[in-house]
Amino acid sequence: MHSSPSRKRALPLDRNLYQLRYRVECFFHDLKRFRAVATRYDKTGPSYLAVLHIASMLLWLR
Structure with missing residues (x-):
């Protein structure tokens, strides 16, 4: 969920976008x-x- 520990600067995480992506992935899993x-x-x-x-x-x- 977070950036790689070897990165010097952490990448920002958009939690709303992550939640939407997770819902879509779960939908396709259920669909299959x-x-x-x-x-x-x-x-x-x-x-x-x-x-x-x-x-x-x-x-x-x-």
């Missing part, structure tokens, strides 16, 4: 738990996007 999303069974773009929408809605309703 859906097998159809992780393995991409659907070959066409529109059908894969539909699976993404359904999985996202299920996660949001949870």
Whole structure:
């Protein structure tokens, strides 16, 4: 979370940006738990996007 100890000057940390990034990473982790999303069974773009929408809605309703 902090800069490397070998740095002479510590880099600033934007906690709000870090929290948002963490939430996005957790969302993608949860999304990949859906097998159809992780393995991409659907070959066409529109059908894969539909699976993404359904999985996202299920996660949001949870």
